[in-house]
Amino acid sequence: xxxxxxxxxxxxxxxxxxxxxxxxxxxxxxxxxxxxxxxxxxxxxxxxxxxxxxxxxxxxxxxxxxxxxxxxxxxxxxxxxxxxxxxxxxxxxxxxxxxxxxxxxxxxxxxxxxxxxxxxxxxxxxxxxxxxxxxxxxxxxxxxxxxxxxxxxxxxxxxxxxxxxxxxxxxxxxxxxxxxxxxxxxxxxxxxxxxxxxxxxxxxxxxxxxxxxxxxxxxxxxxxxxxxxxxxxxxxxxxxxxxxxxxxxxxxxxxxxxxxxxxxxxxxxxxxxxxx
Ligand SMILES: C[S@@+](CC[C@H](N)C(=O)[O-])C[C@H]1O[C@@H](n2cnc3c(N)ncnc32)[C@H](O)[C@@H]1O
Numbered sequence: 270x271x272x273x274x275x276x277x278x279x280x281x282x283x284x285x286x287x288x289x290x291x292x293x294x295x296x297x298x299x300x301x302x303x304x305x306x307x308x309x310x311x312x313x314x315x316x317x318x319x320x321x322x323x324x325x326x327x328x329x330x331x332x333x334x335x336x337x338x339x340x341x342x343x344x345x346x347x348x349x350x351x352x353x354x355x356x357x358x359x360x361x362x363x364x365x366x367x368x369x370x371x372x373x374x375x376x377x378x379x380x381x382x383x384x385x386x387x388x389x390x391x392x393x394x395x396x397x398x399x400x401x402x403x404x405x406x407x408x409x410x411x412x413x414x415x416x417x418x419x420x421x422x423x424x425x426x427x428x429x430x431x432x433x434x435x436x437x438x439x440x441x442x443x444x445x446x447x448x449x450x451x452x453x454x455x456x457x458x459x460x461x462x463x464x465x466x467x468x469x470x471x472x473x474x475x476x477x478x479x480x481x482x483x484x485x486x487x488x489x490x491x492x493x494x495x496x497x498x499x500x501x502x503x504x505x506x507x508x509x510x511x512x513x514x515x516x517x518x519x520x521x522x523x524x525x526x527x528x529x530x531x532x533x534x535x536x537x538x539x540x541x542x543x544x545x
Pocket of ligand 1: 288289290332335336339340343344347377378379380381384410411412413416465466467468482483484485514
């Protein structure tokens with residue numbers, strides 16, 4: 270199926286204005302990734318499919334397109350340095366400093382759910398039986414309804430589990446077939462999935478101790494990324510953390526302090542007491 274220049278330009282403009290995603294120079298990616306999907310949806314050309322997408326007020330199709338264009342193969346323990354930081358720095362910090370035992374973690378742009386389930390597994394490992402004294406549900410959001418449904422089902426191909434030890438697979442998954450595994454109910458119950466467009470204001474009730482927005486901002490232009498980073502900052506608790514993808518950076522003028530590659534912190538300024 271051939272993507273005409275006119276259709277390409279229309280899609281790029283639509284996605285940029287509503288979702289902040291920059292698809293310029295992504296002609297081949299769009300043509301390759303969407304052709305089969307469009308056929309599977311019963312359309313014969315990009316033009317007829319896009320006409321339907323632009324008129325679809327539910328936004329179901331456009332958000333699925335964005336997911337198809339922005340998600341590659343995703344797997345457990347992706348960017349393992351973050352899970353090391355989570356276990357060795359963030360969780361000990363939270364354990365010692367969060368006095369109401371309400372741990373607030375947000376996986377923003379969670380795609381098929383590997384990331385939030387992986388966090389829930391790390392929390393389970395870290396706290397062990399002490400977990401029951403904590404409220405540590407992970408909020409996981411995306412704009413793709415399709416991705417959110419797949420995430421809720423929590424069924425993964427065996428290849429996605431390759432970086433996990435046999436012990437973790439036995440503990441946190443149920444084997445459905447030789448090729449398919451499902452995250453166990455105990456961990457599934459620790460993740461709450463919601464629809465959220467990262468271009469919209471953040472209206473969750475409380476601030477977060479940790480926000481993960483990995484491999485999402487890479488598609489945003491600089492003003493969109495800066496504005497989102499400011500919104501994340503306002504939604505982060507004092508001394509809380511932000512993880513971004515290792516291929517991403519925040520602007521130099523971000524309010525966050527960079528701790529290590531792809532890890533940022535909202536450092537609280539302790540007011541100096543001047544004694545005269
Ligand atoms: C590459 S995946 C990242 C998955 C996961 N964070 C990881 O690093 O493995 C990018 C995800 O961002 C989502 N996304 C893109 N633009 C978004 C937006 N404006 N609001 C919310 N989610 C968005 C896509 O639907 C996709 O699921």
